[in-house]
Amino acid sequence: MSSLKKILLGEQGLVVIFAVAFVIVSLTVPNFLTERNMIGLLQSVVTIGIVACTMMFCLASRDFDLSVGSTVAFCGMIAVMASNVTGSIILGLLAALVCGAIVGLVNGALIAKLRINALIATLATMQIVRGLALIASDGRAVGINDPNFYQLALSTFLGIPTPIWIMVILFILFGFVLNRTIFGKNTLAIGGNPEASRLAGVNVATMRIWIFTLQGFICAIAGILLSSRITSGQPNAAIGLELLVISACVLGGVSLAGGRASMSGVIVGVLIMGIAQNVMNLLNIPAFYQYLVLGSILLIAVTLDNIRSAAAGRTRG
DSSP states (O other): OHHHHHHHHSHHHHHHHHHHHHHHHHHHSTTTTSHHHHHHHHHHTHHHHHHHHHHHHHHHTTOOOTTHHHHHHHHHHHHHHHHHHHSOHHHHHHHHHHHHHHHHHHHHHHHHTSOOOHHHHHHHHHHHHHHHHHHHHTTSOEEOSOGGGGHHHHOEETTEEHHHHHHHHHHHHHHHHHHHSHHHHHHHHHHHOHHHHHHTTOOHHHHHHHHHHHHHHHHHHHHHHHHHHTTEEOTTTTTTHHHHHHHHHHHTTOOTTSSOOOHHHHHHHHHHHHHHHHHHHHTTOOHHHHHHHHHHHHHHHHHHHHHHHHHHHHHHO
C-alpha cells in the first residue's frame, strides 16, 4: 500500500492519473477525440504552456511571478503598436521581447537586490504593467495594420499550427536546460537551500535576476502569439493567467517550497488544465461553474504539493 501511495504521489502517478482521465474523457465526452478538437485543445493551452516553461524555474527557486498575465498583455500590445508605428513586424516583435525582458529584469532586481518579497514585488508589477497597457491603448483594443502579423498564429507546419510547434520546442529546450545544464541544477539547488547554494559558490542574486528576466522574455513570446491569434492587442488579455500557470506547474509536481521540478510533469499539468477547460466547453458548462472547477483544481494541486513535501521530509528524516 505504501509503495502504491509513493507511486501515485510521484511523477509516474501523475502520468497514470492523466492517462486514466484521458481515456475516461475520450469514452464519455462526444467529439473529444476528433482531430479538430485535439488541435483546438493544444492551441488553447499554448499561452499557459509557454509561460509555464519559465514559471517552473521561478517556483523551483522558491519564488513565483504574479505579473505574467499583465506582461503577456502588455507585450502583445507593444508588438502590435510598434509594428503599426514602424511598419515593420520584426521591429514590433523585437520591441515586445525587449519590454518583456525589462519587466522580468525589474522583478528580479526588486526580489534579489532589494530583497522585496516575491508576492509583493510581482503583485505590484502586475498592477503597474497592466496599467501601462491600459494607458498606452487608452483602454481599447488596438487593431493590426499588417495582415502578415496574423500569420504568426495562422501559419501551419505539417498541418499543425505554428504556435503549437513553438510551445513544443520550448518544452524541449527548457527541459534540457533544467536537467542538463548548470543553470538548471543551480536553480534546483537554490530552491532546495539558498544559503547552502551561496556557500557552494552560486551567485543566488544573479541567478534569480536571470530567472525572472527569462520569465519576462518568454511572456513576451506568449503575448506576441496571443495578440496574433486574437487579431489585436488587448490590454485586458490574459487576466488570471498567473493562477492557471501556477496551478499547472504545481499540479505537475513543481514544489511551492522549491527544489523540485520536472518538465514532463509540467507538460502533464498543462494538459490537465487544458482538458478540464475543453471538456467543460464541450459539455456546455456555464462559465460561472468553470471558475469553481478551476479553483478546485488549484486547491487539489496545492494539497498534493503539501503531501509530496511532507512525504519527502519524512524520507529525508
